[in-house]
Amino acid sequence: MDYQFKDIEQKWQQFWADNQTFKAEDKTDKPKYYVLDMFPYPSGAGLHVGHPLGYIASDIFARYKRLKGFNVLHPMGYDSFGLPAEQYAIQTGQHPAVTTEANIATYRRQLDQIGFSFDWSREVRTSSPDYYKWTQWIFMQLFNNWYNKDADKAQSIAKLVEHFEKNGSAGVNAVADEEISSFTADEWEAKSPNEQQQELLKYRLTYLRESTVNWCPALGTVLANDEVKDGFSERGGYPVEQKKMMQWSMRITAYAERLLQGLDKIDWPEPLKEMQRNWIGKSTGASVKFPIDAQNSKPATQNYIEVFTTRVDTIFGVTFLVIAPEHELVAELTSPDQKAGIDAYIIQTKKKSELDRMADAKTVSGAFTGSYVINPLNNEKVPIYIADYVLAGYGTGAVMAVPSGDQRDFLFARHFSLPVIPILDTQDITVEADPTKEGRYINSDFINGLAYKEATAAVVAKLEALGLGKAKVNFRMRDAIFGRQRYWGEPVPVYFKEGLPHLISESDLPLLLPEVDKYLPTESGEPPLGRAEGWKHPEGDYELSTMPGWAGSSWYWYRYMDAHNDREFASKEAIAYWKDVDLYIGGSEHATGHLLYSRFWNKFLKDIDLVVEEEPFKKLINQGMIQGRSNFVYRLIDEEGRGTNTFVSHGLIGRYKTSPLHVDVNIVENEVLNINKFKAWREEYQDAEFILENGKYICGVEVEKMSKSKFNVVNPDDLIARYGADTLRMYEMFLGPLEQSKPWNTNGIEGVFKFLRKFWRLFHNDVWEFTVTGAEPTKAELKSLHKIIRKVEEDIERFSFNTSVSSFMIAINELTDLKCNNRKVLQDLVVVLSAYAPHICEELWVMLGNGAGTLSYAAYPKFNPAYLVEDEFAYPVSINGKTKMNLNISLSLESKEIEEFVLANADVQRYLDGKQPKKVIVVKGRIVNMVV
């Protein structure tokens, strides 16, 4: 029979499901291998052709590892809490659980059709109570731990309390809130339980704090920094504003250094690591306290301003100080005569949106407070300004301005006519600041004549001696806000008693998401959970925020190890066996969100001895984004400027006045419009007329995002119906390197389909009867076979799936030319191809007489280099590096003999034209080059 992909694929997908072919074993002598995909959010739109790209690659890898004798864990699940389902619920009143369930069913159907080797027995859904029970449980562990800097790891709060009881706060070196108090053991004992809890909250790894948050009024929720892009929400594109709110936070900053160091130990794409490094934003410098000039009205709160600088060596070049308009001392520092100016500036800053502020980056603005500080090293009076180029959220919200070395300070100084003092003898500051570290210091008191390194050390030492400064490391990364004022997320397992948060009892987990009448905030502005009737802890009210989207995805890879455990998030044995993810494939858009939070939670879980590896994902690959590729038709515009119902082919639009219109890519093939389908597409085009070129209507092309409104969405279901899953799998790989972004283009899928038919044909005679022989393979057949055995092995190990597909085509072309129908050769070939095109291979495997379902665990054929040995090589002979001819020469000849052989050749002599080559380079087995 001809290649009937529909029957074959359905049959094997059913077989795999019925027999749980891909169930990973928990107890086995085989080495483990964990291949993970970033689990999808099940959106209503279903999968488009770009989504499965990474899944196909990981599936090929997983199948290959099984053939190589590994016990492979290759699971799949759903990140099923999220905003779109909730937005839909608000519009329609449908419970998000219902729509989510329906969307998951669609996803599952689509995934099954592609023939993935997932172990579905381990499926997880973050919105399922059996799952989020453990997300809540991990939250409780974070609540019950603090970060001990001396031990450089998390420790239990109980231990901290013990320490407080014995020694008070002395000797505690914690990552904690800034306003922790110091007390003796007796003072601790004297505190009321509530006061003690209040103090402990400042240490917990998840804690409540009034903080400035990204508030999105349209979504009615706060957003994490990585969910905000250019002042707008990433989902939906709504404006985001800054607002102060009491919020749950995660003390990720405690792990900043370890998150940074860990990057050097994992095999991730360099750009991704770089993104995380930038996000963490470590800078090494010093903090310096500038005493406030006593002659001014001194603020009651403190008598100095603290700045952070990376160039403390330039301190003698300081000519002014700039603090953020939001700085807490602004009001107190403003002198009466400057008050009007300062107030006006603050109002102006507040009015500016985030966007304006960025667009305005080049214009200098600011205002003088009327107060001064004293430079602690030379006792100069230094004026204090406010300006919005200093950010309240970074460092201390204050900078020492060195206009000779920093361009922003330089522009500011020019604008306000402030002095610019050069501090290095190599500095050229005639037109702009010069941030050099070269040269020797001048105008700099005791560091004059020194070089950068010793100057920095000397300044830090002096500041330390004065008690006015110290070396300091600063991180850009902030603690992550961990609450959303939304319904469709994990409830926080906390209730409030006398204004203080308390964990619910572990035995009450999971804290179920209650029913509500509407998915909107309450009239008083509380989150939707405030609507839940009778939802109340006996001791007090529950927390009404839910957890953010990244909560459930920050540990899910552990749940797959032991997905049905109802006593632990995963058993010790399962974690000891599976340990970590060996290969993780997913998009780079999660660089500073999911991938950072996951590393953070993993490190925490490691600290409290629940998991065994410091890093969760050993190797990570980013698959490229699949962009859309839109097609256009060109509507003719008549003299009055109105659109007509006539369409001009793309090659002719220069001669007419036209306007482009998107046309459904599914009715265009190789840029040729199917005119009948176009007329049927929409009623208005029923009588459309066309100006053709060469009898065809050619469409225009543009690369855009894949979206319904652009009619460029290609659905995998359609392609599978037409060509089958095996063709789709191979074509997605054939498209190009996995990591490269590219527009989807269905042109060319025919080639892959033809290849599979040709492969099928090898096993059949002219009338499609299955025919293979038991004869001994020929040398040529074995050579083709072993070439592909080696090639696929090498390609998969380096994630070069596209080159494997080409090589398969070459192998099949060769074997077809050889008229190979040899059982031994074909059977090995089936195994090699099975990772890419599993359905057709299963079918042929059984036809060859093997047991159904055994192919997935067959052994990958062993490569034998002996079959590839050649005794002759067609040496390219070049003159001055330009290839002129090929000469067949025995590989047993040595360089000298090859040179003689080549020079004796008549054609070579003709090229040389009687001249003697200056030099002959012979690389054995590679090339002969003559220099004349």
Next chain:
RNA sequence: GCUCAGAUGGUGGAACUGGUAGACACGCAGGACUUAAAAUCCUGUUCCCGUUAAAGGAGUGCGGGUUCGAUUCCCGCUCUGAGUACCA
């Protein structure tokens, strides 16, 4: 602005450690089969000159360099894409 990635035929791409640039596939052109079409098969297909063939020349974004030899290494530039954004 900064950081990173990339640029190869009409198209997607290949060339793994510096050694025959354009594999494989699409498209296109021509042919075979057919009453015809589809499907299938065969041949050709980087560009220029020539054209029956041969022979020749140019060529991997641009300009230099190292080398017997560079798509590959080095320096400078242009463009495209991604990330980031007054980070002190």
